[in-house]
Amino acid sequence: MKEINGNIATPAGFTADAVHAQLKYKHLDLGFIMSDVPAAVAGVFTTNKVSAAPVKFDKNIVKNGKAQAIIVNSAVANAVTGEEGAKNVVKTAKLLEEKFGISSNLTAVCSTGVIGVQLPMDKIAAGISKLSKNGNADGFAEAILTTDTKTKTISLEAEIFDKTVKMSGVCKGSGMIHPNMATMLAFITTDATISPELLQKTLSSLTETTFNQITVDGDTSTNDTVLVLANGCSEIPEILENTAEYDIFKEMLAQTMSTLAKKIAADGEGATKLIEVTLSGAPDDLSARMLAKKIVGSSLVKTAIFGADPNWGRIISAIGQSAIFEVPDIELEIQNELVLYHSTPVNFDAALLSEKLKEDKIYIKVDLNAGNGSGQAWGCDLTYKYVEINALYTS
Amino acid sequence: MKEINGNIATPAGFTADAVHAQLKYKHLDLGFIMSDVPAAVAGVFTTNKVSAAPVKFDKNIVKNGKAQAIIVNSAVANAVTGEEGAKNVVKTAKLLEEKFGISSNLTAVCSTGVIGVQLPMDKIAAGISKLSKNGNADGFAEAILTTDTKTKTISLEAEIFDKTVKMSGVCKGSGMIHPNMATMLAFITTDATISPELLQKTLSSLTETTFNQITVDGDTSTNDTVLVLANGCSEIPEILENTAEYDIFKEMLAQTMSTLAKKIAADGEGATKLIEVTLSGAPDDLSARMLAKKIVGSSLVKTAIFGADPNWGRIISAIGQSAIFEVPDIELEIQNELVLYHSTPVNFDAALLSEKLKEDKIYIKVDLNAGNGSGQAWGCDLTYKYVEINALYTS
Known part of the structure; x- marks a missing residue:
């Protein structure tokens, strides 16, 4: 296993893009990840009882075990937004379906930003119309940031079943410059072949010792989300539990998650150490x-x-x-x-x-x-x- | 029931003093409360597993239900000080016994200040030698402070059994200017007549809604202590549970405790509100x-x-x-x-x-x-x- 240069679209069969949808004054604020084929998906979410509308939506996607796209906006959290907020999540997924043909049942939607403000759907629609399949994949890591001072990424590769399997992760930490901005978001892509069930089990277990072990100020946001997509495009056989191949895969995921978690802690609000x-x-x-x-x-x-x-x-x-x-x-x-x-x-x-x-x-x-x-x-x-x-x- | 001017020695049969034992550079740092007769005592203590040596000592005093004196030093917490720290608590009580004749089994000892430093017993002994029975009772509220910006006191009186019963309280908040200084300490005196058991029951129940409901920074100190002495010198009959007299007494104690608790919160470190x-x-x-x-x-x-x-x-x-x-x-x-x-x-x-x-x-x-x-x-x-x-x- 070794670290490589890359971005969230480095594993085979993934593409990504990032645009400025004018949610922020001038920075990239809308990011998009797509897989060529439906991928196994696993997720862990905030335990905050006041979870945001997109969190509720994404939990259903994860329950079904398959996803092909993830769309993320920063600046507005779509949390504590009632019925209208829930409808706006569905609308966002439908807009992507119209543009790229990916079923809205296969699109995870994530938001981070101000609590209690509705998503400006005209800007979201305009932003989505600008997305392209092979776009600014490097920009994705920037588009999801709020008050983070730097992007947080990692890419790894390892040999599994004599083929090269790749994994990339990006995340953002909890930051607040605008009032109420919060959230930890992490996205991990891999071209490994693994069932949604085993992927979820591995993610949940590693979350306990990585993301759940960081703290910036003791507050758990309404939007915290970690999503992993495994699309099998490395064309290796399926990775099964209790095998040497699984051990390598788990090590890759562990290193990806602990690296991202430490980067969030080090870049906590105002942190110097x-x-x-x-x-x-x-x-x-x-x-x-x-x-x-x-x-x-x-x-x-x-x-x-x-x-x-x-x-x-x-x-x-x-x-x-x-x-x-x-x-x-x-x-x-x-x-x-x-x-x-x-x-x-x-x-x-x-x-x-x-x-x-x-x-x-x-x-x-x-x-x-x-x-x-x-x-x-x-x-x-x-x-x-x-x-x-x-x-x-x-x- | 009404608020009156007073200090910790205002209830009948109490005296108090405060001296500079050179634990601090120049402020009063050793305080002393004494009752003419053994008083019913009740106490609540920190739940921190690393409790200070004096906390362990005082728990035994409270278990016995009777106390006649309280001695408090600021600047040194006598916490995480091992065997030597425990011995120094006993020595302090013995020094008071030598000077005032009050059994060391009836003397509660409290400390607040730096963790991990031994009490300088030569200074404590010199300080105790300067204490007198009718001394600077007003100074007691100052002698227990660390980084508090003001003293925190209240005195009340009420008619119970057609006699005037008085109650006084003083406390300090958790403050840290020297490293590791912490602690909430509160002392309440009353000339009411009440059994140690009912006093403890009332104190414990009111603690839940007063002192336990304040927070400055989420940290619970090693030394937190609340002690109440009721010496019966108002010469009223004993207050029993489920009586009109008990209701008045409980209201006095509730107001004393909630007033002191709010004063600690308002004077939290660096607080403006x-x-x-x-x-x-x-x-x-x-x-x-x-x-x-x-x-x-x-x-x-x-x-x-x-x-x-x-x-x-x-x-x-x-x-x-x-x-x-x-x-x-x-x-x-x-x-x-x-x-x-x-x-x-x-x-x-x-x-x-x-x-x-x-x-x-x-x-x-x-x-x-x-x-x-x-x-x-x-x-x-x-x-x-x-x-x-x-x-x-x-x-």
Whole structure:
């Protein structure tokens, strides 16, 4: 398996395009992915009870297991928009059906942007009329952004059944410049051959240790969506569970998802640093992941890291307030410096550690000595810029 | 029942003092409350698994139901300090026993400040030697502060059994200027006559709707403690449950606790505004309180209010991500302006609402139309100052 240059249309049988539909002032804001043939589709969605209209629509597509196209707009989330919002999702899919002949039952629709505002359907229609089958595939990664400061992509290839199988992923993080803008969206294409059921099982399981382990500000958006399309155009035989081929495929998907997840964390609103927490010695993996995420989500830990302040007490306090088991014997390393051993403070060079905390990747390692469970989580620091981005009224 | 001027020693039979034990550079840092006779004691404590040494000690005092003195130091939390920390709590109580003759089994010890640092016992001993029985009772409210910008006190009196019963409370909020400083501490004295069991029951129940409903940054400290002493020196008969007298007493305690809780929220680190969320129409009170607290704790809601930005979508999203029941019919008012009705956006004057959001008290009212449960929560906005306070390395 190796990383290659590419875009979301790099796997065989995929095309993509991106246009400016005037939803944003001047940037690309409407992206489109199409497969030559119907692809196996799998998806995971926000658990927010106030899910957006497109999320409800896409859940049905995923239930059917087949999709051939994905259309994504930024700037307007189409969330908390009632009946009209639901109708606009269907209209969008129908417009694509008219233009490209792909059944609206095979088109996933995604939105990200302001909550509580209706999609401007005249602009969406005009934008769709400009889409072409072999268009600006590189632009897709840009068209889905809101306040992200950079595009987030990865492309991989591996040999499976002696043929080259490719996989590409793009995503956007939760960003807010306009009020209410949020959302994590990720799209992954591959020319591997795999059933929708096995694809869904693999996606769901890997989501637990990748996208579900990142946090920027603890808020779960109304629109979060991850979709994977596998169109089989590599022409390999079907990948079955418990085979060497499946192991390779799963590794590709794991690397794609964890790379995208870390890119979202590093580009969190106002962030200057990526924080990685590795926690071991918990009773089980689930509680290890939960505690790792609590540490990386603590405002006090996040501000301390912004300030390059080695005040480890905040990390221990974050563990103590969230653990549902006893933690009498904690070991803690920050940037490879041991600061706590057997729950007893260790003398360390605070000035040196403060210097190390000025780096742009921060590694926190915790051993709770209470079992064999382990897990990781990723986040970012909490900065003046975060407050600025989210406090300014710009609409 | 009416509010009166007073301090923590205003109820009959209480005295208090405060001195500078040089734990802080120049402010009062050691406070002392004493009752003429052993008092009924009740307490609630942090649920953080990494609780501080004094918390463990005080839990035993409360279990016995009687206390006569409370000693509190600020600047050092005596948390994550191992065996030595536990011994220093006992030593502190013993020093008071030597000086005032009060059994160390009747003395509660509280600390707030830096985590992971041992109490400087020479300074504590010197400070205790300076304490006197009728000292600077007004200073007590100052001696317990860390980064609070003001003292937080209330005194009440009411007629019970045709006699005047008094109650006083003081507290401090969670503040951090030195790294790792945290803690909510509250102390309440009353000359009412009541059993420790009924006092504990009343305190525990009122804690759920007062102190447990405030949030500054979502972190629960290692030292949070609320202690109530009732010494009976008003010489009224014992207050029993399900009586008119009990109703008055409970109302006094409720007002004392909710006043102190709101003062902590309003003086949260870097805060410019108090936020009050009132949520009704939940299936039960518990979920109403939980959701109200989620709203007031959301970083996105807190930054929006700092920026006087009426982006109600963040409030709805905070509800959606935390509700464990369906919420198809939400009504939302901000500063008495209706913005959402039957989960459908209402046209409102955004400029007017933005003006109203510049006030220093922000009222958010939510009706979920899903039951009869209701609850309130209090918090504060998230500001540049919060980041500054918590990012600066000052030790």
